[in-house]
Amino acid sequence: MAELNTFQYTPKDFKSDQEVRWCPGCGDHAVLNAVQKALTELGIPKEKFTFISGIGCSSRFPYYMNTYGFHGIHGRAAAIASGVKIANPELSVWEITGDGDALAIGGNHFIHAIRRNVDINIILFNNEIYGLTKGQYSPTSEKGLVTKTSPFGTVEEPFSVGELVIGAKGKFFARTVDANVTLSTQIYVEAANHKGTSVIEVLQNCVIFNDGIHDVVTGREVRDDRTIILKHGEPMKFGKDSDKGLVLDGLKLRVVRLGENGITEKNLLIHDAHESNPGIQYMLANMRYPEYPVALGVIRSVEGNTYETDVEKQIENIQKDAKIKCMDDLLTSGSTWKVE
Amino acid sequence: MQSSLKVNLISIMAKNSQVIKREEVVIRFSGDSGDGMQLTGTLFSDTAALYGNDLSTFPDYPAEIRAPQGTVGGVSGFQVHMGHSEINTPGDYADVLVAMNPAAIKANARWVRPGGTIIFDKDNFTDKNIEKAGYQSNPIAEEKLDNYNIIAAPISSMVKEALKDFGLEPKSVLRTKNMFALGMVYWLFSRKLKYTEQYFDKKFVKRPEIAEANKVALRSGYYYAETIEALNPVIKIEPAQNAKGTYRNICGNVATSWGFLAAAEKAGLKVFIGSYPITPASGILEEMAARKDLGVKSFQAEDEIAGICTALGASFAGYLAVTSTSGPGLALKSEAIGLAVMAELPIVIVNVQRGGPSTGLPTKTEQTDLMQAIFGRNGECPVVVIAASAPADCFHFAYEAAKIALEHMTPVLLLSDSYLANSSEPWKIPEMSELPEIKPPFADKKEIPFLPYKRNCETLARSWAIPGTPGLEHRIGGLEKTLRGTVSYGPENHEMMVKLRADKVARVADKIPDLSVFGEKSGDLLVVGWGGSQGYLMTAVRELQAEGYKISLVNFNYINPLPKNVREIFSKFKKIIVAELNMGQFADYLRIKYQEFSYQQINKIQGLPFTINEIKEKCINILEEN
Numbered sequence: 001m002a003e004l005n006t007f008q009y010t011p012k013d014f015k016s017d018q019e020v021r022w023c024p025g026c027g028d029h030a031v032l033n034a035v036q037k038a039l040t041e042l043g044i045p046k047e048k049f050t051f052i053s054g055i056g057c058s059s060r061f062p063y064y065m066n067t068y069g070f071h072g073i074h075g076r077a078a079a080i081a082s083g084v085k086i087a088n089p090e091l092s093v094w095e096i097t098g099d100g101d102a103l104a105i106g107g108n109h110f111i112h113a114i115r116r117n118v119d120i121n122i123i124l125f126n127n128e129i130y131g132l133t134k135g136q137y138s139p140t141s142e143k144g145l146v147t148k149t150s151p152f153g154t155v156e157e158p159f160s161v162g163e164l165v166i167g168a169k170g171k172f173f174a175r176t177v178d179a180n181v182t183l184s185t186q187i188y189v190e191a192a193n194h195k196g197t198s199v200i201e202v203l204q205n206c207v208i209f210n211d212g213i214h215d216v217v218t219g220r221e222v223r224d225d226r227t228i229i230l231k232h233g234e235p236m237k238f239g240k241d242s243d244k245g246l247v248l249d250g251l252k253l254r255v256v257r258l259g260e261n262g263i264t265e266k267n268l269l270i271h272d273a274h275e276s277n278p279g280i281q282y283m284l285a286n287m288r289y290p291e292y293p294v295a296l297g298v299i300r301s302v303e304g305n306t307y308e309t310d311v312e313k314q315i316e317n318i319q320k321d322a323k324i325k326c327m328d329d330l331l332t333s334g335s336t337w338k339v340e
Numbered sequence: 341m342q343s344s345l346k347v348n349l350i351s352i353m354a355k356n357s358q359v360i361k362r363e364e365v366v367i368r369f370s371g372d373s374g375d376g377m378q379l380t381g382t383l384f385s386d387t388a389a390l391y392g393n394d395l396s397t398f399p400d401y402p403a404e405i406r407a408p409q410g411t412v413g414g415v416s417g418f419q420v421h422m423g424h425s426e427i428n429t430p431g432d433y434a435d436v437l438v439a440m441n442p443a444a445i446k447a448n449a450r451w452v453r454p455g456g457t458i459i460f461d462k463d464n465f466t467d468k469n470i471e472k473a474g475y476q477s478n479p480i481a482e483e484k485l486d487n488y489n490i491i492a493a494p495i496s497s498m499v500k501e502a503l504k505d506f507g508l509e510p511k512s513v514l515r516t517k518n519m520f521a522l523g524m525v526y527w528l529f530s531r532k533l534k535y536t537e538q539y540f541d542k543k544f545v546k547r548p549e550i551a552e553a554n555k556v557a558l559r560s561g562y563y564y565a566e567t568i569e570a571l572n573p574v575i576k577i578e579p580a581q582n583a584k585g586t587y588r589n590i591c592g593n594v595a596t597s598w599g600f601l602a603a604a605e606k607a608g609l610k611v612f613i614g615s616y617p618i619t620p621a622s623g624i625l626e627e628m629a630a631r632k633d634l635g636v637k638s639f640q641a642e643d644e645i646a647g648i649c650t651a652l653g654a655s656f657a658g659y660l661a662v663t664s665t666s667g668p669g670l671a672l673k674s675e676a677i678g679l680a681v682m683a684e685l686p687i688v689i690v691n692v693q694r695g696g697p698s699t700g701l702p703t704k705t706e707q708t709d710l711m712q713a714i715f716g717r718n719g720e721c722p723v724v725v726i727a728a729s730a731p732a733d734c735f736h737f738a739y740e741a742a743k744i745a746l747e748h749m750t751p752v753l754l755l756s757d758s759y760l761a762n763s764s765e766p767w768k769i770p771e772m773s774e775l776p777e778i779k780p781p782f783a784d785k786k787e788i789p790f791l792p793y794k795r796n797c798e799t800l801a802r803s804w805a806i807p808g809t810p811g812l813e814h815r816i817g818g819l820e821k822t823l824r825g826t827v828s829y830g831p832e833n834h835e836m837m838v839k840l841r842a843d844k845v846a847r848v849a850d851k852i853p854d855l856s857v858f859g860e861k862s863g864d865l866l867v868v869g870w871g872g873s874q875g876y877l878m879t880a881v882r883e884l885q886a887e888g889y890k891i892s893l894v895n896f897n898y899i900n901p902l903p904k905n906v907r908e909i910f911s912k913f914k915k916i917i918v919a920e921l922n923m924g925q926f927a928d929y930l931r932i933k934y935q936e937f938s939y940q941q942i943n944k945i946q947g948l949p950f951t952i953n954e955i956k957e958k959c960i961n962i963l964e965e966n
Contacts, residue, residue: 337586
């Protein structure tokens with residue numbers, strides 16, 4: 001930790017010389033600010049940060065970061081990021097992706113990166129729409145959404161990001177809102193410190209093609225009553241007047257009002273993000289308005305072995321006792337014969 | 341059983357075996373895909389190699405791991421061509437065919453030299469198996485093989501007898517049939533059993549009874565062959581007159597893997613391979629995965645695309661990055677190859693070609709991915725394309741591919757094929773100190789601000805700045821950029837960058853060797869080949885030269901860019917014929933590049949290598965025209 005003092009950065013140190021080209025009012029601007037802020041709090045030298053992205057509006061992100069960056073191809077950021085991290089576990093590797101990039105064309109890489117638990121931080125910008133291609137529905141679009149390619153409404157069920165992460169044996173899942181820079185910054189710091197794949201779903205607003213899609217939950221007037229910010233070790237309480245909470249009722253979560261039917265804070269569930277059994281975390285990740293508040297904060301954060309570390313350990317163990325130490329050893333190993 | 345056989349034999353040996361010397365011989369082992377023919381062939385060729393013969397092998401197996409027993413579709417073969425002089429191909433026609441069942445006769449009868457020797461397991465020629473193979477009652481008669489040297493050996497019953505005291509399951513006993521057959525062949529070519537016996541001792545170190553059973557079956561076959569007169573005379577092939585040095589047997593896939601490992605060591609880099617299993621390329625991923633002793637990071641990806649994308653990530657992070665695949669997988673990797681072209685990162689993509697299109701003939705050989713390799717991407721997207729031409733030279737061309745990728749900051753596509761991948765031949769082991777230097781253009785740490793697309797004046801390669809290096813932070817990606825690395829949609833900038841990338845690849849021609857001519861530098865006919873057909877073409881051309889024809893051969897390894905002396909060579913011949921295992925892809929490529937010449941073609945699309953005779957016939961026809 002002595003290093004912490006060595007790297008004194010301000011968010012400005014992470015801004016590149018490129019002009020930010022997202023639409024005015026786009027939620028991406030706030031995400032960029034929160035990430036730049038979070039990086040100053042990590043005590044990691046700037047040259048170790050590497051941002052990898054796929055394709056989509058959010059995937060322009062690396063160009064705006066004064067770090068190493070690689071803007072990839074559609075859906076493949078998780079694979080590229082895995083390669084970078086496995087090659088050099090010393091790097092702090094961040095993947096920037098969207099709902100189409102990660103869950104449609106890149107679904108396969110997304111679940112497998114999570115399954116392997118490669119230590120990368122995946123920020124998934126979820127605006128429930130394809131923005132860069134100008135307004136087609138995405139795998140997270142609500143059923144029935146009218147878009148350019150679903151003029152009569154979609155007829156397919158959306159993915160829930162958290163459900164998919166947990167289903168893929170994910171060990172870290174958090175959710176935040178683009179405009180909430182304070183919460184987002186805390187979450188990015190926590191994700192960076194977590195060893196293993198961290199997935200952060202950002203409820204992000206596309207001001208052009210799906211404007212206000214999250215407002216019903218995240219709007220200034222309603223957000224306190226329709227979201228709950230989970231904190232490890234604290235009771236699950238929410239509401240403008242902090243008068244609501246969550247309890248376990250049989251096998252389901254239930255919203256209760258403090259003071260009603262003798263319910264006090266002691267009856268509320270205490271959030272345990274570190275519990276390896278994902279049962280309650282799974283229910284929390286899947287809470288939808290209006291039945292429930294939408295869960296924000298770190299929902300699941302469980303320790304586990306990381307892929308890149310296990311690879312290095314295996315190599316180290318094998319090399320300890322290996323007879324073959326270099327190419328000349330290999331070339332002359334096994335059956336050979338001499339022609340004089 | 342064993343000792344009584346021995347006694348029997350000693351008396352027979354007194355009858356004296358006539359020994360004849362031959363220059364070369366082809367042996368084909370053939371049976372059900374569960375009969376262990378690949379192992380039998382491999383053990384035979386290892387013994388031949390250790391004896392000092394030059395040789396070439398070719399496994400020919402069905403895609404199904406266990407196709408229906410006894411059917412022609414389930415026949416698995418392994419051909420070995422060994423000789424006293426230089427051997428370039430696994431041979432067209434077998435002098436000796438070992439057939440473990442009637443289906444093996446059905447599949448191979450046409451590939452046995454007239455009058456050749458056929459050894460078969462007569463216990464396995466039951467009515468049911470004969471019918472399954474598609475015969476009425478007598479495969480030998482129906483194939484008109486009566487004039488051949490037919491040895492109907494009761495292999496199944498002999499191994500049962502030989503192993504009766506071992507207490508093994510009947511299944512395990514019958515599994516040693518292949519060793520009995522191998523023993524017979526060893527006697528036929530007066531080979532020692534010791535290498536194969538050592539193999540079993542090592543392989544079954546924890547199950548000595550299995551090792552012993554296989555050794556007894558092997559010896560029983562050897563003694564049985566000695567006992568029966570049918571196998572006389574014994575054929576003797578003297579060791580080949582190879583150049584001095586230390587040799588080993590190596591197949592194309594292992595040679596390819598080792599070429600990358602050698603290049604990485606030379607360049608002072610670590611190796612990353614990201615691949616998805618696919619026939620016939622999996623052997624490369626398997627060999628690399630086994631090389632943890634040399635620090636290889638091997639990654640079995642969730643699909644072909646993740647294979648190349650993880651490799652590209654590793655390349656960005658400063659590794660020698662490799663991805664290996666076969667035709668269908670190359671199609672899936674196309675977009676990521678485009679990204680590598682745009683990001684100007686070093687990576688080698690190995691395509692072990694197989695019969696296509698689509699799933700095609702997964703276990704058979706073809707050269708049908710040439711156009712895909714050269715052109716198969718969106719946009720103006722040139723990559724360096726190199727083709728290996730023999731199992732052992734896969735090492736050299738993998739090394740060269742890595743060297744070019746690293747020094748020129750470009751993707752390199754290395755073409756191998758199913759035949760090269762699985763065939764093996766003796767290889768004179770190089771010493772690492774003999775191999776050329778590899779010097780990647782790492783960015784100078786003082787180059788701040790680092791401009792990612794600034795180029796070396798000579799090679800046009802950009803510099804390689806590795807994440808983790810302070811001060812060299814930069815962004816690359818698939819969008820068009822200026823030389824400074826800024827995203828740009830500018831029309832003139834795009835045209836300039838497209839031309840720079842093309843020029844960078846074209847300039848690799850300055851570093852590759854001239855094409856060499858096998859034979860006279862002028863003449864009536866120039867045979868042109870590329871990649872894996874070299875051995876067949878060389879053998880055919882050598883024979884035609886000996887017959888007095890003015891014929892020569894060039895075989896291309898560097899496909900893009902082409903060597904600089906092509907035009908000069910082509911202009912010295914009256915006619916040019918391009919021979920390849922496809923419909924004429926290289927011929928068409930040459931028609932684009934060198935329009936002033938006229939090209940005739942020899943093509944074959946049967947999933948099989950050429951035969952010497954079909955090349956010779958076509959060449960003679962052309963030579964004797966007008």
